[in-house]
Amino acid sequence: MKTKKKFNPAMLWAALVIVLVYVAVFITEQLLPASSMLFTVLKKGATYALVAVSMNLLNGFTGLFSLGQAGFMLIGAYTYAIFTIPVADRMNVYQYYNGGLVQFAMPVVPALIMAGLAAALFAFLIGLPVLRLKSDYLAIATLGFAEIIRAIFQWNKLGALTNGSNILREFPTFNDFNIRNAEGEVTLYLSTLVPFLIAGVCIALIVMLINSTFGRSLRAIKDDEIAAEAMGINLFHHKQMSFCISSFFAGIGGAMLAMYQSTIQAKAFTSAMTYEILLIVVIGGIGSVTGSCISSFLFVACSEWWLRFLDQKQMIGNFEVPLLRNGFRLVVFSIIIMIVVLFFRQGIMGTKELPDLFKRKKKSQQEVKA
Amino acid sequence: MFNTVFPYLLTGISVGGQYALIAIGYTMVYGILRLINFAHGDVFMVAGIVMVYLNASGLPLWLSVLLTLLITVVIGFAIERVAYKPLRTAPRMSIMISAIGVSYTLQNLVLYITGGLNQFYPKVSFISDSVTIFGASTKMVTLVTPILTVILVVALVQLINHTKIGMAMRAVSKDFETSQLMGIKINSVISTTFIIGSFLAAVGSMLYFTNYNTVIQTSGAMPGLKAFVAAVFGGIGSIPGAVVGAFIIGICENIIKGLDIILFKAGITKQNLGLATFSDAFTFALLIVILIVKPTGLFGEKTTDKV
């Protein structure tokens, strides 16, 4: 009758893999030149992984089809930027607005949390009317809200705060985490490890939420709203909570995107960005955190790095490879995506998580022994 | 006052007509497959590109027009067969993602083919001409669009209400599985829907691009999204709803663009508030309001969950 928590080797293996990844990131960063495309991919990948997981929390675990992720990223990115641009640089950045309204700068970590909170606050307000809508209608309404947020942030009259539609820059970026000596040379590279740490902590929190009693309730809502309600789960509260938490982390993801890009502009946070993240979630497997993480790195690597050679003329000996010119990379990339969507419907991981991989291995070994 | 508002109204009606032709494609597909066909706006754009290339190849205009219609219809049909049909039993989300994937693919293909440069749409002599009505100058196409839209919609409604395939369409949209059991050939009904949708998108694209003269791979995104909003606004699944929604959205959007000057002339505001920034956002705000007040749109049918 007793329920002892059994020692689970799969969990241990999974933890080990994660630790190894972090160690590898740290070591690689010290060894390879900082200019390597690998780090660009890793930084952006970590950012997208967090955003994808936050979207997965909504779409995959709560069953809320929301397409507002770009809007919340925008709020996060702007909040972060507005609060961290050094006072000395504000005159330059807010060139048309006399240095802007905010005349102080916050440290990075509180600003990140502010970014999340701002996004969550907006999510709360938007959620009040919107979360009562069902499936597709919810998707459209959230998409619409993201567009509205974008327009508001670009409004000239708010320029003193948001710099209107103009670019925001000079805020601390990932590269500012590198430790430099007096001559300005980098002695310890941390610019890739830091995004991994931020994303890692956030994703860990999301995973813990999913595995808590609240996470179970969210999954119950996804499986069957009516039954969930009949089991005493307040649909609206839980949806609202999930929406706010997802937006909170999307906000932090937005701030990370700002740190990665080193400049941000509301214009970039279009529905196309949301679609990109949705594709990452689907390719990884709806309902798998591990899948979202893996696929965001693959997605970023493909779109930014591995396929770049397709955009330029290539010669094999004297033979010029046909078709290769600017834009071909994107064609190949979209075809790959279509193949995944059509033929690998479950995505990379289905609904499996990292520990499940080791479990399965163990089982098959047992079968072999038997 | 009338003189101030009228030009915006005129533009709004024209834009609304163009949205309407695209919106019908969205609404019909949704009605039958419960799928938001995100690629529809891109089919519209591809129709524009096809026309550009056909015209550049030196074919006479009438032939280019016919071939454009034909090719667009084939593309629409092919998209359904390749990207949606294999997913018929898959969850709704998968098929929607597939639509996003198709949209992505079409845009990137066009980007590759055109090299990302604006393509100039051929001028069609009669409808590109300027006319003046009630003191407002406009292109002929502005007047032609709403009229043509209404004619096509009336024809379509006749088709749906009075032909066998129309009846099949209505049946399928009411109950997918039952109508399948009743011996309706689901696939041909769906294909017909896509063919009609693509045909109207091609017509819409001709009117639209004659008006705006350039086509680029992203040309379909905004009109597509707006038309879709219009379809939802009017009650997705309802053709008259889509048309009414499209006209409302088109007019509102253009009134917002001119709202500053209208308020200024009416003496309500003293300075320019930059409200034109919200022309797109307002469309969505309108949509959200209608969804909250009447979740299934203006003409949508109410559905209840069975417990």
Add this chain to the structure above:
Amino acid sequence: MKKFLAIVMVLCLMAPAFALADDMPVVKIGVFEPASGDSGAGGKQEMLGMQYANKVAPTVVIGDTEYAVELVYADNQSATDKAPSAASELVNQKVSVVLGSYGSGVSMAGSPIFADAGIPAIGVTCTNPQVTLGNTHYFRICFLDPFQGTVLANYAFKEMGAQVAYCLAELGNDYDVGLAYYFQQAFEALGGMVISETFPTGTSDFTSYINNATGYGAGVFFAPCSLAYSTLIVDQAAGLNVNFALMGGDTWDSNMVLEAAAGTNLKILVSTFYQEGGNAEFDNGFKAWLNEDAEAMTNNGGNDIIAAVSVMGYDAYFTALEALKAAGSTDSKAVNEALWNVTLDGVSGAIAFDAETGDAIRDTAYIKTVNTENGAWDFVAVQGVN
């Protein structure tokens, strides 16, 4: 089927990039330009100048060694969110110096990446002051928006007698917004009235904005926007029979605007860096090259009218070569140091950099108008601030 597809996909992903094999040592110059997006057409014309220059001077002697110059392209897609990864790609390719970009926003977005890598960049036609302000690695060979805005405002107010100007800029485009801002400042200082509005990215219907301008009784419609939008505005303004003049910045100096305006009765004025005919040797050589190279011809919009941005691209290339020569090495830091003192007698005029900002010292702009009958640019004036 699935397995086969999986294998094909993996192969696609893993296919290595094939390296160029060459005997001569190579110095790489990064071309950070939009080849797609709203500014794609302009970016391509700017690249044409560089490509032609590369054809004219394919090698450079640095120190005692002759290097082959390789242009490395990265498409920033006219988008500030795509620019950083395009910039990283150039950094990854270890370029010595970067040329670009067309459009100020993308230049600003790429700037920190170059700064971190210690690679200098030469702005070709990015006119927003913020591109070079507060950094030591970004240079620029063109004039700036405060200058250009003032020139245009002066011309509109004094020469054309406009009292009311309607400014239309694309939301979130730093080039548009900046130029419109400085135009407004100057025009209002002269005693005129400015109505400034913005349109969202992706707009194709400008009739309502044009109606707005008419409604306000504007004498000039100033729309310093990307080429993609300017052609739309020209076309729709023609359809509405407007009675004001259209005015654009350097982005409007393109044969695509000419094409759109041909056969209409519009008055269109643009300010720019170069007027065809300014340097016969360059003009002839460039035209000959365009007529030979079909792809270049397509990128120039199908005819051989010279865009000012091509000239600027050409000059930027030679500025970079001068810097490499002066540095005596391909090391980007040395090039950066050397750039401060580089001078060049370019096709578009003499180029020397301001010791503080790294901007080219320029005090004149060309004003051109469209001859709607023969579809060519007519020279109007060389205009300074005063």
Add this chain to the structure above:
Amino acid sequence: MSRNVLKIEHMTMQFGGVVAVHDLSMEINEGEIVALIGPNGAGKTTAFNCVTSVYEPTNGRVSFMGKPIAQNSPNKKMRKIYAGTMPDAFTDKTVRMSPDQVTKLGIARTFQNIRLFGGMTVLENVMTAMHLRRKSNMFTATLHLNMKEEKAMRQKAMDLLETVGLKELQDEMATSLPYGKQRLLEIARALATEPKLLLLDEPAAGMNPQETDELSAFIKRIKDQFNLTVFVIEHHMNLIMEISDRIYVVDFGKLIAEGTPAEIQENPAVIAAYLGGEDE
């Protein structure tokens, strides 16, 4: 007589022009097993849905432990087409609760067409239903500071599974269970919400005769074990006659009879309704 648990007064549920439940009044007392029977489409499940606030009754009042949980009278628009009785009896106030609030008060239910959480294991299904009695909040739960509570929940869920005989299957996916076991799981899940009143919607549907026999003993057993009052809808007459203290019979939304099993068996109206029903 013991305390009144559920009281339904003149409840009418009308969808557009269709009256699904017509002036239904009934009472259930503490510790009773009461059955609601009637031919297909008689409005039994609709009555359940009104009690659990899935639907808002058009007219009438539902009280639980003496407290109104739903009360409504036809509004203006409805009044025009209202076909029920006593439209003015309940206009003093409107009470509307959400289903989860009703569950929190102590009414749990199962579903006629099984609605288990398909993406979860058997154990998780039961644990989910304990969520409403939790003491931890979102932060403590996320940070796993509620280990004690979580452990207690797990323990209790296992106990419940043992009660219904599904303990061995705790890690199976809920939807992979055979039909009869799914029904038992639904009951276990409902019990996990700690109800005072348990509504069972056709618990024997899809069960074989042996399972049905076991079910009647089982219902009696859990009734005693958990101090429940049970309200059951069922078609299996043997089961009903065996377990029910009292029976209500509805036909076409209207109450046609009430009484003990013995009374009902001899009631001519009931016989007519059922015979008539078979003719359809």
